[in-house]
Amino acid sequence: MEMQVLEKIIDVALKNGADQADIVVDSGESITVKAEQGEVSSYEVSGSQVLGLRVIKDDKIGSSYCEATDDDTIQTLVKQALENAKYSKQEELEKIEVQRSELINGTKNFKYDDERADPEKLIEMALMIEKDLMSKDKDLKTPPYNGVGEYIDQSLYLNHLGTKCIEKSKAYACYTAALLEKSGKQSMHVHQSLTRKFNELNPNECIDVSYEHALGLLEGSAIKTGHYDIVFSTDKLAQFFNVFSGLFSAKAAINDMNPWKNKVDTEVASSMLTMVDSPLLESGFAYSMFDGEGNMMSETPLIKDGVLSGFFHNSYTAKKLGHANSFNATRSPKSSLGVGGTNKVISSVESDDTSFDKGTYFEIISEQGMYSGSDAISGDFSFAASGYLVENGKRVRPVKGVTVSGNFYKTIKEISNIGHLVHSNTSATFFSPKIRFAGLSVAGE
Numbered sequence: 001m002e003m004q005v006l007e008k009i010i011d012v013a014l015k016n017g018a019d020q021a022d023i024v025v026d027s028g029e030s031i032t033v034k035a036e037q038g039e040v041s042s043y044e045v046s047g048s049q050v051l052g053l054r055v056i057k058d059d060k061i062g063s064s065y066c067e068a069t070d071d072d073t074i075q076t077l078v079k080q081a082l083e084n085a086k087y088s089k090q091e092e093l094e095k096i097e098v099q100r101s102e103l104i105n106g107t108k109n110f111k112y113d114d115e116r117a118d119p120e121k122l123i124e125m126a127l128m129i130e131k132d133l134m135s136k137d138k139d140l141k142t143p144p145y146n147g148v149g150e151y152i153d154q155s156l157y158l159n160h161l162g163t164k165c166i167e168k169s170k171a172y173a174c175y176t177a178a179l180l181e182k183s184g185k186q187s188m189h190v191h192q193s194l195t196r197k198f199n200e201l202n203p204n205e206c207i208d209v210s211y212e213h214a215l216g217l218l219e220g221s222a223i224k225t226g227h228y229d230i231v232f233s234t235d236k237l238a239q240f241f242n243v244f245s246g247l248f249s250a251k252a253a254i255n256d257m258n259p260w261k262n263k264v265d266t267e268v269a270s271s272m273l274t275m276v277d278s279p280l281l282e283s284g285f286a287y288s289m290f291d292g293e294g295n296m297m298s299e300t301p302l303i304k305d306g307v308l309s310g311f312f313h314n315s316y317t318a319k320k321l322g323h324a325n326s327f328n329a330t331r332s333p334k335s336s337l338g339v340g341g342t343n344k345v346i347s348s349v350e351s352d353d354t355s356f357d358k359g360t361y362f363e364i365i366s367e368q369g370m371y372s373g374s375d376a377i378s379g380d381f382s383f384a385a386s387g388y389l390v391e392n393g394k395r396v397r398p399v400k401g402v403t404v405s406g407n408f409y410k411t412i413k414e415i416s417n418i419g420h421l422v423h424s425n426t427s428a429t430f431f432s433p434k435i436r437f438a439g440l441s442v443a444g445e
Helices: 003-015 071-086 119-134 203-216 234-243 250-254 315-321
Strands: 020-036 039-057 060-066 146-159 164-182 185-195 226-232 275-277 300-304 344-346 360-368 380-391 394-407 415-418 430-432 435-443
Touching: 003 020, 003 039, 003 071, 003 146, 020 119, 039 071, 039 119, 060 071, 119 146, 119 164, 119 203, 164 203, 185 203, 226 234, 234 360, 234 430, 250 315, 360 394
Parallel strands: 226 360, 344 430
Antiparallel strands: 020 039, 020 146, 039 060, 146 164, 164 185, 226 435, 275 300, 275 344, 360 380, 380 394, 394 435, 415 435
């Protein structure tokens, strides 16, 4: 979308009585291919563009959104935002204040180029992944999930003070699900590869990893009920922390929905744990140069040596709580001003990983019900899990049919080890060494 169009909308808003105004635009396009039983089952080309306008008049905030930018739609967009502002409560702290003359362009060579994948290559890869997976084992069933995609996203921000920001990114993904059925038992595992360039996709990894765990967990059974050290796969570790991510939200603190509201600069976790939010991490797929208010982003410390460093803030929450703004504002075209993070990074502790695997632990590869079985306020969690019992670094038996439970606040204080080598989750937004949580309750036999 042209900046001139956005400037026009801002002008219309101001001429119609708005004191302040800003716009966010999210747009994207994609090509996705799915394969099933040796044929293309789905080929979709799609695109979307949504524009969100926020106005402030007499300290009242109103917003509206649209997908078109013809003159009539612009007039309706502005009228609706101003009308919505009339019925909102007065909020003196929410202001549009970022003023910058130069355009901020967050579109970097490493995250976007104009080269597009050949659709025939996408189709060829999707068919190849299914064929090569099925050739591994006669007991494999047609994968329920199997495909390849190209995804392009663009974000724009503009306000009445002249601040303009734009960034564009591109990603490619391939994925498959190994579904194995043998002797009346069934097991499935899904794995994906995500890259910035098509030729860097690793379909063989998708095939090998999905089949490895489908086969490995097929004969899984419950272990004896007791307390076990737990090590999550990187994907599941990211999910575990994400369930309780509201602990870093200043907005949740203001709404009395954050149990860490009064714990800044106090110990909340093991002294081994250090975590930051890193928006400018080039290997992170949540890379972003600017936040939802047009502020330049930088690293946000979250936990340092077990001590809570602070929260995700926007300009409003920072004023409300009397803290420094961390420039973590979020706002989509259809939502109000919020806060949120980007790429999470947990620091290494050990100089190598030789000591990490000593003894016995339960390695969790998959789970069911982690979100629904967790209470973000009390910290209690309970979910079904599958994986492997590991002894001195070797998987000695597959595990299924168990329930893991505990309390998040207690669990992160009872970390027995954090390894050295940093791993990424498959969406490349969470980076961490292996973490060993001590003595969680496992209900099995």
